[in-house]
Amino acid sequence: MKIVTLILAGGKSSRMQKDKALLDINGKPLLTNIYHIAEQCTDQVYIITPWQDKYRPILPVDCNFITESSYFQGGLIAFFEALNYINSDWILLLACDLPFLTVDDLKNWINTLGNISENTIAFLPKNDKGWECLCGFYRRNCQDSLQKSIQTGNRSFQQWLNQENVKELVVKNKQILFNCNTPKDYEKVVNS
Template identity: 70%
Template structure:
């Protein structure tokens, strides 16, 4: 079973006021931390961003960049674009701003993948707001479904996932999904990273 990781790093970071991907997490940029975790757990790692040159110096030479064609079109468009270039059985899709993500957590999740039904397109955590769509697994053959959905003019991850069969990934430590979105978030939790 081959697994690739796609990390989305194309957001505006407008609430943070500076690039979240470059936030210092124990001396390491947050994007690099996410990359290192993914690299230890999956076969290949891709960064989808319109700013590859900006991040090249903080990432290893073997990092694969996918140039996001149009900035700020949203995660679903970026994911769709990346699916045209990434070939594997499963794709771990991650946001770049998950400071509490760990290797152990992802390795535990991966152990469940062989038991996911063939008819299920994704294996994702869920909370009261819906699917945690930027921290979970998708079958690579979801590409056609996603293209069909985008052709309807919709761009909501949740609405697309609600049209497909998704198995729930049970996660005890919900802090894993914390997105560092504001300076207040960073200040409040930086001693825990």
């Protein structure tokens, strides 16, 4: 079973008021940390971003980049575009701002992928608002379904996934899914 990681690093970071991917976490940029975690668990790692030159210096020289076709188009469209470049059974889709995610968490989740039925297109955690779309697994063959959803004008992961067969990835320690979106969030991470 081939698993490829796709890390989204193309957002505005407007709530943070500076680039979240470059936030210092234990002496390294947040994007660098996420990259190295994913690299230890999956066959290949790609960064999708419109700013390769900004992130190239903080990532390994052999890092794979996928350039978004336009700025700030949203995660759903970026994910759809990236699927054209990825050949795998599963895609681990990650946001660049997951400071508490660990190698052990990912390895444990990956070990359960073999139990997911063929007709399930995604294996994702849930929160009070719906699916945790940017910290979970998607089957490569979800592209047709996603394209149809986008063609109707949809730009929402939740709207797309609520019409599909998705299995819940049960996460006991919800802190793993914490997104570092605001200066207050960053302060919490630094002080933890």
